[in-house]
Amino acid sequence: MVDHVFLRILNSQLVNICEEMGYAMMRTSYSTMFSEGLDFSTMILEPGGDLIAMQNLNPAMLGQALFSGRWVIEDLGADGFEPGDVVVHNDPYRGGSHMPEHLLIAPFHHRGALRGWVCNVGHLSEIGGMAPGSFASTATDVYQEGLRLPPVKVMRRGEPVKDVWRIILANHRTPDASWGDLNAMIGALNVGLRRLEALFDEHGGESIEEATPALLDYSEAWIRRDIERLPDGTYSGEDCQEDDGVELRPHFLRADLTVEGDQMIVDWSRSDPQARGVINCPYVVCASATYSGVFQVVGGDAPINAGAVRPIDIIAPPGTLVNVRHPGACVGGQTELQPRIIELIQGRILSQIAPERTAAASGGTSGNFLFGGVHPRTGRYFTHYHFEGMGWGGRAETDGNNAQVVPHGNCKNTPIEVFETRYPWVHSEYRLNPDAGGPGRTRGGLGITRVIEVEADEIVVSALCDRSKVAPWGIFGGRDGQCLAYLVKVAGSDEFKTFSDAFGTTSDTKFANVRLRRGDTVMLRSPSGGGYGPPLERAPELVAEDARAGFLSHERAREDYGVVLRQDGSLDAEATEDLRREL
């Protein structure tokens, strides 16, 4: 019997190693994807490939942590690895997520024996393909999305495998950034290996190997206990992507979630067939999102590892939106489908049985905006993958967060100072959107507006986002949040238009390779969160506070919340009471 105190200490030590690996990536990367965006995760696997600890910086990568490394080990065979080897892998059709995200894995040997694995997953800002930034929103197969790497060694016994590096660097538009970021990832693996060695020296290999299955069982028992508290039954829900960038029609996700004792089955079989465009996802993305949606409601602080997911079975038939078959395009699955799967699970389905632990819809899109060109100051080619902050949904007790990147990504905005230093754009506006949060007892968080002007002869832009027509939904009487709008004003014009109207793109929100010229201006207006509970139940003092903060106009306070504010912003309690009685 392994002591639970030791288990918790060991878990913290393993997670700390993952965190230190993450800091190494953040501090040594070339692109802003790791240093500013934190678009990566780090993890430790046991010898068989099961996840035992991770720094869950980016919950979207949970599926890779659970499956991708294990499948690489099974694919190549553990005996195919030697100390100092590192394998890279980004193939959605061999267990990856979407191709910009690269998994690196290295074996950990202690006193001559294989004792585990260190891994990281990082989003490279540019991997080739038909559009700068490698989010080709109009792609119809995976070959248009960038360089696809099945599991191959980039390091052999500590030395670079130069042939593989040459192929990678020749196919990326910004090879310096890829070189730097991949080496940041390799450096982080080396940090992990050194720390694991010290940990094994401290506790002894045998006690850690004895504790590992117990740690997984501990998490499993925790999750089972929580699931058992939910009422048995089957609960269903659906949501949609507005279009796939190729055809202007919605594509539906549908899930049936069955609770049976301490076990849960999430069945995606009724989802639409895979799309022609990029909004499909492979199994690991569906799994990431499904587990994340469930863990927002059950599990609390349970250590997330391979044991934690044993009570949750997922069925995702190949050939559907949630498990794309080769050669379907799938770069948008990770950024666009994943948040919708999470919110469908927690906000549409589990809200039926655990309303106090769920939330209304967030903006539900990563708001991807990609661009590339030659920088007029340096003469060098640049690309950038920009994701936008938005409003989160209202929760049982608190308002949704304002201007925060999509919940499953957990990434950070690139600060304007960094943005303008690195890329030839200038900001004229960057602000919260008043009156945009879905009204509710708790209000939806506010999206933002960013207005940027091109300061180069030409920049090629692409976008991959959603929620421009179907608003982020409110729940339990809460109302919808504001939709997204990505608009453009061509130099010399005084009117912002959709990209479809200005450039003839099929979709307003999913387009690739639009050429903008000096003086053209782009407005990125991100969506806002839905409200939770009836707006008339919101405390009038909170409504007045929102108005004072500039989040809400006096008109909307009156119409949406039945709250009357005096000209000086103070609350007219008597008039409010009268108005609310009338509504």
Added chain:
Amino acid sequence: MPWVQRDEPWYQTEVEYCQVTGQLLPRRYWTFEVNGNVVKTCHPRYERLYHEYLARREARER
């Protein structure tokens, strides 16, 4: 029934999926029989999921 090793040549790029969950089957799979047909799955425990959930659901749909 036993684990079966996929014996694909190294240059083969086709992949196979678990017929119960949809997970990837990188190198091996577990098999069981249903009405004379072999079902390939990624783990023995999904044999139970097949019988207790999928087969019942499919029967209801029929």
